[in-house]
Each structure stands twice: as C-alpha cells, then as structure tokens.
Amino acid sequence: MHGEFKVPGGKLVVVDLDVTDGRIADFHLAGDFFLEPDDALLDINAAVNGLPETADVAQIAGAVRAALPEDVQMLGFTPESVGTAVRRALVTAAGWRDFDWEVVDDPAVSPMMNLALDEVLTERVGDGRRNPTLRIWEWDESAVVIGSFQSYRNEVDPDGAAGHGFQVVRRISGGGAMMMGAEQIITYSLYVPSSLVAGLTFADSYAFLDDWVLQALHSVGIEASYQGLNDITSPQGKIGGAAQKRLANGGVLHHATLSYDIDGQVMTEVLRIGREKLSDKGTTSAAKRVDPIRSQTGMPRRAILDEFMKTFRSYTGAVDGSITAEEYAAAEELVRTKFSTERWLHRVP
Known part of the structure; x- marks a missing residue:
C-alpha cells in the first residue's frame, strides 16, 4: 500500500507498507523533508511496523514520537503527518x-x-x-x-x-x-x-x-x-x-x-x-x-x-x-x- 501527504506549508511525506495478520508490516518512510540525526528514519520505520492496521493518526504519531531521540530535528513534517500518510495508504486515498x-x-x-x-x-x-x-x-x-x-x-x-x-x-x-x-x-x-x-x-x-x-x-x-x-x-x-x-x-x-x-x-x-x-x-x-x-x-x-x-x-x-x-x-x-x-x-x- 502506498500513501502520500503534502504537509500544508511543509514537505511531502510518502509511505509504503503491507498489512499482515491485521498489523502494519514492511513499513518504509520517504519524502523531501529534513531529518536529523539521519538514522532517526530507521527509528520511525521500526515504530510504525507492527502497529494494528486500525491505528488512528494520534496512535501512530504517539508511537513515532516515543521512538525518536530527544535531540531529533524534524523539518517540514511531524509525527502526525506520518500518521496521516499511513491512514491515507490504508484507505487507498487518491492524490x-x-x-x-x-x-x-x-x-x-x-x-x-x-x-x-x-x-x-x-x-x-x-x-x-x-x-x-x-x-x-x-x-x-x-x-x-x-x-x-x-x-x-x-x-x-x-x-x-x-x-x-x-x-x-x-x-x-x-x-x-x-x-x-x-x-x-x-x-x-x-x-x-x-x-x-x-x-x-x-x-x-x-x-x-x-x-x-x-x-x-x-x-x-x-x-x-x-x-x-x-x-x-x-x-x-x-x-x-x-x-x-x-x-x-x-x-x-x-x-x-x-x-x-x-x-x-x-x-x-x-x-x-x-x-x-x-x-x-x-x-x-x-x-x-x-x-x-x-x-x-x-x-x-x-x-x-x-x-x-x-x-x-x-x-x-x-x-x-x-x-x-x-x-x-x-x-x-x-x-x-x-x-x-x-x-x-x-x-x-
């Protein structure tokens, strides 16, 4: 499944994922945003993998936020925008x-x-x-x-x-x-x-x-x-x-x-x-x-x-x-x- 969300005034957030036994699997985040430290991308992917496919934006954003290091810098996107892109993938939203x-x-x-x-x-x-x-x-x-x-x-x-x-x-x-x-x-x-x-x-x-x-x-x-x-x-x-x-x-x-x-x-x-x-x-x-x-x-x-x-x-x-x-x-x-x-x-x- 593929989902995209253009953050108003910000950057494009793109997600690709599968659903296995009711849970998100093989999740990958991409986009034209800025993220430091670089390996925080892996933390976000790990946080979303395994979440139930029924998770809403707030639940997904909470999991992402909890997994990120304290010194993380997210420019042009937020944990909520990741959650929105995931939900749009799961409901096959159009662009x-x-x-x-x-x-x-x-x-x-x-x-x-x-x-x-x-x-x-x-x-x-x-x-x-x-x-x-x-x-x-x-x-x-x-x-x-x-x-x-x-x-x-x-x-x-x-x-x-x-x-x-x-x-x-x-x-x-x-x-x-x-x-x-x-x-x-x-x-x-x-x-x-x-x-x-x-x-x-x-x-x-x-x-x-x-x-x-x-x-x-x-x-x-x-x-x-x-x-x-x-x-x-x-x-x-x-x-x-x-x-x-x-x-x-x-x-x-x-x-x-x-x-x-x-x-x-x-x-x-x-x-x-x-x-x-x-x-x-x-x-x-x-x-x-x-x-x-x-x-x-x-x-x-x-x-x-x-x-x-x-x-x-x-x-x-x-x-x-x-x-x-x-x-x-x-x-x-x-x-x-x-x-x-x-x-x-x-x-x-």
Whole structure:
C-alpha cells in the first residue's frame, strides 16, 4: 500500500507498507523533508511496523514520537503527518493528480446562482457526472453571504445592507458571513470526490485542500500560512477563511473567500459584528480598508486570480472547462425552489 501527504506549508511525506495478520508490516518512510540525526528514519520505520492496521493518526504519531531521540530535528513534517500518510495508504486515498481536473472561470452570475452552482456541481462530482473542478466566482450584484447555521438577525443589519445595496443570501456550508462587494474579495470553490480527502481528519482536510492557495499567495509575495481550522493568514493579519459541505453521495464542496480590498466602515454598518471581524483581521479602525492582498501585492484583482489559476493548473494538471447548459438550468431551478425563498434565508432566524 502506498500513501502520500503534502504537509500544508511543509514537505511531502510518502509511505509504503503491507498489512499482515491485521498489523502494519514492511513499513518504509520517504519524502523531501529534513531529518536529523539521519538514522532517526530507521527509528520511525521500526515504530510504525507492527502497529494494528486500525491505528488512528494520534496512535501512530504517539508511537513515532516515543521512538525518536530527544535531540531529533524534524523539518517540514511531524509525527502526525506520518500518521496521516499511513491512514491515507490504508484507505487507498487518491492524490491530486489521480484525477482529470477542470478550471472554470465563466462570466458573472448572481450571488444566488453562485450558491446554487456550488450545490449542483458538488452533487455532480459526487455522482461522477463532472470532473473535479476549481471554479472562480464572479457576481453581478453585491451581497452578504451568511453561513448555513448563522442567525440572520444576529449577523446582518437589514437597513445597513439595503442602504449599501447588499442583498442577503444563505449558503449551504457553515462558517461566517462574507461581504461580497464588487472587486473587493476573491472567492473560489473546489468540487472534489471524498477519495481525495480519505484518511484525513475533517480539520486536516481544510489545510490540505488549500495548500495550493498558499503556494499561489507565496508566488505573488505574500507570506501566507494556514491557521486554526479554516483561516488563511499573513504577518499583516487574516486574509480569509474556508468552509466545507460534504454530500451523502461523496461530493465535497470546499470554498474560500479572501479579502482583496474591503471597506471597513461599510462592513460595520452591514454586519452587526463587523468590528469584531475587523479586529480579527488585524485592523483597529473601522474606517480603514481590509486589504491584505491589495496592499501587500499592489496587483489588480484579476491579475491575482490569473496567478491562482496558473498555480492550480501546475499543481493538478487542470485544463480549462465551463459550466454546461444543463448545470446552469439545474442551478436556476435551485434558486427558484431554495435559495430565493424566505424559508431558506431565515432557516435560522
């Protein structure tokens, strides 16, 4: 069995193993990480050999850590990443390049259509009717998108939203509200089969699916890293956050929103907890703009998106794709029956 795990912001961990009588055998660790002393590699191999095939990441990491000398230096990987690679081998997880990827950068649609397309395309990837896909969001009107489990009245000031021309909509994934003004944010969605994240904890899957984004941000000069469950950050403050929704048919939606250039004052008038959000992004004054990408790069938003897509293509071998007429039609029906309804918008009052 063979398993690989690219440590977010770190190195590639590769494992090969057999299973004999319910226990791991003939285990070998490899990768482009750094390890001192050199013979600690043999200690890791010995620690994993003989573990039950049901061992989870924590058990494997504990065995590795206990076997290592006190002066060991592990650079670019951890005992937990070894455990993750082992679990991915045992469940025969797929890698990024095991799939034929598409990148979709279609013309702008309404915020509700963007939300409906997320559901439609995730379902089709889960059913095998669409290749795994990266889709760049573009929208033709401003909106506040609240998380699936957020309270409408706790999150949004309706008068402020209306006064600034922001429609309020609700998405199918959890997480916090995002304010989608024209040219102010960068949003993308990944539609992937569950086999890509097999063997990963739910928390680890967030950083795993956004590792290519860190590479893209590094390529434009931003020292980005992953923090906590779902935050992308830099030394100048938070850049953005991700959210997921997993469907019963095996389709996984992972999407993220990054702040390009947001008007902080408007945020405090549209979102009830805008001041806390600004503080989270390292901005002390509501009058300032939340602009970690624009200020750190000086690049136009479209140029940043081009770099994102370039990085993703090199990471996955993706080709350009497009949304089909049938997919658009299915999304339009979902807008009519779900996303435009008061029942959905106020499912959490």
